Amino acid sequence: MVSEYNMKKIAAEHATKYVQAGMKIGLGTGSTAYYAILKIGEMVRDGLSIQAVATSEASEKLAVEQGIPLIPLREVDRLDLTIDGADELDDQLRLIKGGGGALLREKITAFHSERLVIVADDTKTVTQLGAFPLPVEIVPFAYEWTIQSLTQLGCTVQIRHKPDKGFYVTDNGNYIADCKFQQIPQPEELSSRIGSLPGVVEHGLFIGMADQAIIGCQDGTVRILHSGNSVAKNPFDS
Numbered sequence: 001m002v003s004e005y006n007m008k009k010i011a012a013e014h015a016t017k018y019v020q021a022g023m024k025i026g027l028g029t030g031s032t033a034y035y036a037i038l039k040i041g042e043m044v045r046d047g048l049s050i051q052a053v054a055t056s057e058a059s060e061k062l063a064v065e066q067g068i069p070l071i072p073l074r075e076v077d078r079l080d081l082t083i084d085g086a087d088e089l090d091d092q093l094r095l096i097k098g099g100g101g102a103l104l105r106e107k108i109t110a111f112h113s114e115r116l117v118i119v120a121d122d123t124k125t126v127t128q129l130g131a132f133p134l135p136v137e138i139v140p141f142a143y144e145w146t147i148q149s150l151t152q153l154g155c156t157v158q159i160r161h162k163p164d165k166g167f168y169v170t171d172n173g174n175y176i177a178d179c180k181f182q183q184i185p186q187p188e189e190l191s192s193r194i195g196s197l198p199g200v201v202e203h204g205l206f207i208g209m210a211d212q213a214i215i216g217c218q219d220g221t222v223r224i225l226h227s228g229n230s231v232a233k234n235p236f237d238s
């Protein structure tokens with residue numbers, strides 16, 4: 001039995017096998033993506049030539065520390081591969097993301113990537129999304145009204161706070177409303193309803209974006225989920 005952190009590490013390091021010379025890579029955010037960034041840093045120091053874009057200021061700082069060459073967005077047309085974490089995922093690779101507050105940059109980066117590979121430990125896989133509160137990035141202006149609109153969708157909303165009590169502010173200067181639905185039986189419908197609310201910048205439902213998920217399991221192996229529902233049992237299957 002391996003620890004949750006080792007499950008994350010195993011999954012993240014497996015995903016770095018898809019990184020090839022010359023690629024432009026999106027670097028995700030969070031404690032699982034962290035291990036992918038460390039491994040990519042090691043690969044770069046061993047001579048691999050890649051360029052990267054980070055999905056948060058935290059991941060950018062880590063990438064710089066690791067010696068990973070970062071490219072300005074204006075110089076990138078499309079990314080070859082993004083490796084990122086998730087807070088929940090179902091067997092159709094529908095995701096809840098944003099636990100780390102980086103969902104807006106993560107979604108933009110995923111949208112402009114040829115391939116999005118999700119890395120997660122097995123505790124993140126669910127049969128139905130919703131136990132994890134859905135993070136929604138909202139603008140500070142009239143945020144109380146936006147919270148009211150979100151509440152009308154059937155959830156309880158908590159505005160995210162920093163440990164020292166003030167509001168948590170994203171890298172984009174916005175707030176995060178964590179929306180507890182308990183169950184999200186129709187993520188597609190909820191996605192378009194939340195997306196149409198004024199004051200909402202972006203939400204953490206990622207639907208039809210992930211191509212693959214690498215799941216780190218308790219027995220130290222990985223399980224690979226592909227979009228379209230097929231599951232590769234062989235831990236070394238790509």
Ligand SMILES: O=C(CO)[C@H](O)[C@H](O)COP(=O)(O)O
Pocket residue numbers: 028029030031032033084085086087096097098099100101102103106
């Ligand atoms: O969406 C995210 C950050 O906005 C993260 O990918 C997500 O919260 C998972 O984080 P972790 O790997 O630490 O469990």
